[in-house]
Amino acid sequence: MSRISALVVARNEAERLPGCLDALAPADEIVVVLDRSTDGSLAIAWGRAQRVVEGEWAMEGDRRNAGIEACTGDWILEVDADERVPPELWAEIRRxxxxxxxxxxxVRIDNYVGDRLIRGGWAGSFGTTSKPVLFRRGAKRWRAQRVHPGIDLRGTEGAKITAHGIHHALDRDISDMLRRLDRYSSAKAADLIDSGNIGSLPDNLRRFVSRFFKSLVSRGGWREGGWGVLLAFCTGLFPLLSHLKARLEPEKHGGRRADAPS
Structure with a gap:
C-alpha cells in the first residue's frame, strides 16, 4: 500500500492551520514547515503533525523543498494553510x-473570495484552477524564487483529478485581494532585481493588456461579472506593478534605482 505524506508550508497561520491540518488527517503522515512563525503555529502543528520543520528561508522555493525533503511517503500531497482537502477528494487521491x-x-483548485466561489478568470501568477500538488517523492522540485517559484517535474503527467477540488480560501474580500497583489508584486520585484533583468515598460504594458484579455475572455472571467473584471485587472497589473517597483523603488526591494548613476 502506497503511503501518502501531506505537506503544509506556512508562516504565522495559527488561524487557518487547525482546519487545514484536520482535513489532512487521512494522510499517513503530516509534515509542517514553519518559516519564522511567532503566532502559536508551532504548538498547533505539533498537536496534529508527525514532523515539524522550523527555519528561516528567504526564498519560497527553498522552504518548500525543505518540506518535500522531510516527507517519507511514496506520494506527497502539497497544500497551503488556506486550503482544505474535502473528505470526498481523499478517496480519489488514494485511488x-x-x-x-x-x-x-x-488537482482541481476551487478558489474562493470570502464565501464566493469564482471559477473563471484565473490566469498568470495570480491564481490557478489546477496545480500539480500530488506527486511521487522525488518528482517535484521548486526553484529558488520568492513568489510563485517555478517547478521542475520528473516523470510523466497523469490524468487531472477533477471530480472534486481543493477548497482554497484565497482572499477574504476585495481589500484582501489588493493587499495580496501588493505583497506578490513586491516579492516579484525582488526576484526581477536578483535576475538582473527587470524588463521594459513597453513590454510590461503589453503584458498587462494580454493578461487582462486572457483572464477576462480566454479564461472565462466575463462569466463572473464585476468579479471577473476585478480579477482580470489584478492579473494584468501583477507583472506591470512588479516591473515598476523594481524600476522606480529598487532600494525597497534590495536593489538600486534603474536611472541612478553607477
Missing part, C-alpha cells in the same frame, strides 16, 4: 496513489 504509474497529477 490514484495505488494505481498510477505516473510521476505527478494536477
Amino acid at each position: 490514484v496513489a495505488e494505481t498510477s504509474a505516473h510521476g505527478f497529477h494536477r
Whole structure:
C-alpha cells in the first residue's frame, strides 16, 4: 500500500492551520514547515503533525523543498494553510496513489473570495484552477524564487483529478485581494532585481493588456461579472506593478534605482 505524506508550508497561520491540518488527517503522515512563525503555529502543528520543520528561508522555493525533503511517503500531497482537502477528494487521491504509474497529477483548485466561489478568470501568477500538488517523492522540485517559484517535474503527467477540488480560501474580500497583489508584486520585484533583468515598460504594458484579455475572455472571467473584471485587472497589473517597483523603488526591494548613476 502506497503511503501518502501531506505537506503544509506556512508562516504565522495559527488561524487557518487547525482546519487545514484536520482535513489532512487521512494522510499517513503530516509534515509542517514553519518559516519564522511567532503566532502559536508551532504548538498547533505539533498537536496534529508527525514532523515539524522550523527555519528561516528567504526564498519560497527553498522552504518548500525543505518540506518535500522531510516527507517519507511514496506520494506527497502539497497544500497551503488556506486550503482544505474535502473528505470526498481523499478517496480519489488514494485511488490514484495505488494505481498510477505516473510521476505527478494536477488537482482541481476551487478558489474562493470570502464565501464566493469564482471559477473563471484565473490566469498568470495570480491564481490557478489546477496545480500539480500530488506527486511521487522525488518528482517535484521548486526553484529558488520568492513568489510563485517555478517547478521542475520528473516523470510523466497523469490524468487531472477533477471530480472534486481543493477548497482554497484565497482572499477574504476585495481589500484582501489588493493587499495580496501588493505583497506578490513586491516579492516579484525582488526576484526581477536578483535576475538582473527587470524588463521594459513597453513590454510590461503589453503584458498587462494580454493578461487582462486572457483572464477576462480566454479564461472565462466575463462569466463572473464585476468579479471577473476585478480579477482580470489584478492579473494584468501583477507583472506591470512588479516591473515598476523594481524600476522606480529598487532600494525597497534590495536593489538600486534603474536611472541612478553607477
